[in-house]
Amino acid sequence: TGELAADGGLARLPFDAAVVLCGNMVEAVLPAPPSASVLESAERVLNCKGMSVVPGLIEGHAHPSFEDYVETTDAGDMPPEEGVLHTVRNCSRLLQAGFTSAFSAAAARVRQDVVARNWINAGYARGPRLLAASPEICPTGNLGDSSALHQPRQSFGLVADGADEVRRAVRLCIREGVDTVKINIGGDLVPNNLLNADRTDMLSAYGEAEVQAACETAHGLERRVAAHCRGSNDVRLALACGVDVIYHCDFAANDSSILDALQQARGRVFVGPAVGLMHALAPDVPDVKLLLDAQCRTYAELRRRGLRIVVGGDYGFRATPQGTNANDLVHFQTYFGFSAEEALVSATRVGGELMRLRVGQLRPGYLADLLVVDGEPWVESGALLATEWSEQVRTPGIKAIVQDGVFVRNDIWSV
Ligand SMILES: [Zn+2]
Incomplete structure (x- = not known):
């Protein structure tokens, strides 16, 4: 529903996309669904259908x-x-x-x-x-x-x-x-x-x-x-x-x-x-x-x-x-x-x-810091909010947190 900018970056929210990570970097942001060759070459494919992927x-x-x-x-x-x-x-x-x-x-x-x-x-x-x-x-x-x-x-x-x-x-x-x-x-x-x-x-x-x-x-x-x-x-x-x-x-x-x-x-x-x-x-x-x-x-x-x-x-x-x-x-x-x-x-x-780091955007060459969110945080910020913070922080709307290409939290997939 959105569009990719000429350089592969995010031009407008939201759009259907496949985010390709390689090591600690974003390698590509491709139109979804990705091609068969992209899927075949991936070490691991995580389906985020129905959810949003936003920068950390x-x-x-x-x-x-x-x-x-x-x-x-x-x-x-x-x-x-x-x-x-x-x-x-x-x-x-x-x-x-x-x-x-x-x-x-x-x-x-x-x-x-x-x-x-x-x-x-x-x-x-x-x-x-x-x-x-x-x-x-x-x-x-x-x-x-x-x-x-x-x-x-x-x-x-x-x-x-x-x-x-x-x-x-x-x-x-x-x-x-x-x-x-x-x-x-x-x-x-x-x-x-x-x-x-x-x-x-x-x-x-x-x-x-x-x-x-x-x-x-x-x-x-x-x-x-x-x-x-x-x-x-x-x-x-x-x-x-x-x-x-x-x-x-x-x-x-x-x-x-x-x-x-x-x-x-x-x-x-x-x-x-x-x-x-x-x-x-x-x-x-x-x-x-x-x-x-x-x-x-x-x-x-x-x-x-x-x-x-x-x-x-x-x-x-x-x-x-x-x-x-x-x-x-x-x-x-x-x-x-x-x-x-x-x-x-x-x-x-x-x-x-x-x-002054390559963070805050999902585009090729940026660091792989991202959130998988159950909701549309560009429409309504509620999905990003903490519901509990005294003992440990709970953010039920945030289903996964990736930093530097590694899961900090993962409530969805068994990997
Ligand atoms: Zn202050």
């Missing part, structure tokens, strides 16, 4: 080290040993939820994502292909710094003030092996509520020299920078200094010149609302509702302007348990006017571009 999902704002947080200080209160074990466990939960790749948007401590990534790459643990992030490099008093004068407290931040300290923090994280550097340019509601006086925007926490220092240092060492930005000025700074992944952007729609600048940079930058946590907290916290309302205005615009928008909603808090990450696909439809198909493309093809 990609988390664009993951926090694999975050576990059941209520307060930001919960990150610091967890001993580092438990922190590492939770990170590895959460990676496994992400994979069981159908996420075969994940771009981390910050670790609770410098090496937690790094060791989990290394462990997964060595084959000692199962998890998504993971790009490891630094903790949230932040200025004194901003999100990530939960200390008071009388009481030092840790959270998920690495406090650095001024360009020199920021440079040092970036170099330290890169020395320890991170793929991505995270900086908190923008303020948040905690520990200080940095909404402006008339509550129409949010104040910046870092100044231009610090953001510039982070970007220069990270880019000089061939790492990307992701930034927490809420206010319109945060987004302006991020764009001016060359930040690669601009998260949240809640109030960007306050200033049409910033929307124009984002649109101009759409081939270079990614954005991601991280809506899951906003959705979960908005009913009880009026200021979160304010951020969510602003986000709705901004992302309707960013979608219209063709920005590359990634899913990933700050899963890892008590309100957003690890394993429920695919809920973001529904939130994109509820809040930002996405169709189910657009949400799926954000969670696959756009995520693949963010990963």
Whole structure:
């Protein structure tokens, strides 16, 4: 019912196809039913009739080290040993939820994502292909710094003030092996509520020299920078200094010149609302509702302007348990006017571009990361959602998960 693009890639959803895998790669996407010679030469033929085959999902704002947080200080209160074990466990939960790749948007401590990534790459643990992030490099008093004068407290931040300290923090994280550097340019509601006086925007926490220092240092060492930005000025700074992944952007729609600048940079930058946590907290916290309302205005615009928008909603808090990450696909439809198909493309093809890996699409030469789904997830996202996540993650609609050409889960065939 669909069509293949000239290069054999996916042009339009859905279409009948035979997906030919060879080792850990997609070798071909052929019209179904495949020819007799294709069937004869195959080592194994798995009939997916009545089901859908889609690329493995990609988390664009993951926090694999975050576990059941209520307060930001919960990150610091967890001993580092438990922190590492939770990170590895959460990676496994992400994979069981159908996420075969994940771009981390910050670790609770410098090496937690790094060791989990290394462990997964060595084959000692199962998890998504993971790009490891630094903790949230932040200025004194901003999100990530939960200390008071009388009481030092840790959270998920690495406090650095001024360009020199920021440079040092970036170099330290890169020395320890991170793929991505995270900086908190923008303020948040905690520990200080940095909404402006008339509550129409949010104040910046870092100044231009610090953001510039982070970007220069990270880019000089061939790492990307992701930034927490809420206010319109945060987004302006991020764009001016060359930040690669601009998260949240809640109030960007306050200033049409910033929307124009984002649109101009759409081939270079990614954005991601991280809506899951906003959705979960908005009913009880009026200021979160304010951020969510602003986000709705901004992302309707960013979608219209063709920005590359990634899913990933700050899963890892008590309100957003690890394993429920695919809920973001529904939130994109509820809040930002996405169709189910657009949400799926954000969670696959756009995520693949963010990963800078050949993932997120089913086309020849791409890595064999895919899901077999009982349902039509480009029409209705429900088949991708977890129904259970506390002990183990259950996604009844996902019948098989293949990563790197190997079954991670297989509820259908005896092979
Ligand atoms: Zn986050």
